[in-house]
Amino acid sequence: MRIGVFDSGLGGLAISQAIASRLPEYDYLYLGDTKRVPYGGRSQETIHEFTSQALTYLFENDCELIIVACNTASAEALRKSQQEYLPAHYPDRRVLGVIIPTAEAVFERGTAKRVGVLATNSTVESGAYERELIRQNPEAKVVSRAAPLLVPLIENDGLRYAGPVMDDYLAGLEDVDALVLGCTHYCLLKDEIRSRTKVRVVSQDEVVPEKLADYLVRHPEIETRLGQSGERRYVVTDVTAAHEKWARKLAGDEIRLERVTLG
Structure with missing residues (x-):
């Protein structure tokens, strides 16, 4: 099996x-x-x-x-x-x-009172990360941002165009304690995202x-x-x-x- x-x-x-x-x-x-x-x-x-x-x-x-x-x-x-x-x-x-283990890791690997989530439209609209993160820590504040252009860029060999798109999506997430990459595709961008922010980035492949x-x-x-x-x-x-x-x-x-x- x-x-x-x-x-x-x-x-x-x-x-x-x-x-x-x-x-x-x-x-x-x-x-x-x-x-x-x-x-x-x-x-x-x-x-x-x-x-x-x-x-x-x-x-x-x-x-x-x-x-x-x-x-x-x-x-x-x-x-x-x-x-x-x-x-x-x-x-x-x-x-x-992958949502529950990712949410658990946010709080296992350091203090996080304010958590950012970068994900697809459907994931953000579902509220799944917000519910699970608050279940893990009722005092957490969650800021979610939809990043719908990243998956098509990744799937169509367009990462050379992704820099300005990532900068736009990351704007407003500078003051979070941890940033969840809430889409498996975003694992491919974790190094670029880490180079663009000082916050702790939680990548699901890790x-x-x-x-x-x-x-x-x-x-x-x-x-x-x-x-x-x-x-x-x-x-x-x-x-x-x-x-x-x-x-x-x-x-x-x-x-x-x-x-x-x-x-």
């Missing part, structure tokens, strides 16, 4: 590779819905539909545990997937998101692997069912030259993208 990692595009490869580096012995299957990226401007119903299709594909391909690396899907579809989809279809499997390692220690009934041949497979719903270029940059020249159909 495998660990599945699902993202709306290729940004989740940063988390997938970080997980595999931390836990190299396990078997992995990465699914990027590159045909329909980004999810950030879509309705909750559509995001849940796309997420359910992705979960079905991964479970049908022997995934025991799935990490929904997409923040938009974690915000808009994770709870419904856990409470309705899993009991109806795969009650013995598990689906985990958080999720340790949280997953801890989860597996606490759930041996899941860990013992995972294959340990070190296999890594990457599937996407569309393949372009730009996708292949970014995949190689994120995962190495040896990566091979397979095209699959969802739904």
Whole structure:
């Protein structure tokens, strides 16, 4: 059985590779819905539909545990997937998101009374980070900023144009104690963002692997069912030259993208 990692595009490869580096012995299957990226401007119903299709594909391909690396899907579809989809279809499997572990890390790694969140439109509008951060620390003040142009720039090899866009999005977030990069794609920009701000930046590729390692220690009934041949497979719903270029940059020249159909 495998660990599945699902993202709306290729940004989740940063988390997938970080997980595999931390836990190299396990078997992995990465699914990027590159045909329909980004999810950030879509309705909750559509995001849940796309997420359910992705979960079905991964479970049908022997995934025991799935990490929904997409923040938009974690915000808009994770709870419904856990409470309705899993009991109806795969009650013995598990689906985990990235918002809770990220929010936990904000307060584990330092004092943060005022927290900034940079995310997609849907994630910001859902209020998921604000709810979880305040649940972790009721005294926290959360300032959220939608950054819808960053994902298209990343997915379309346009990072050379991203500097002024990042500066515009970061304006007004200079006085926070910690800044959450609330989209997996933004992991690719963490160094540039850190060079543009003095605040502590919380990047999910630095958080999720340790949280997953801890989860597996606490759930041996899941860990013992995972294959340990070190296999890594990457599937996407569309393949372009730009996708292949970014995949190689994120995962190495040896990566091979397979095209699959969802739904």
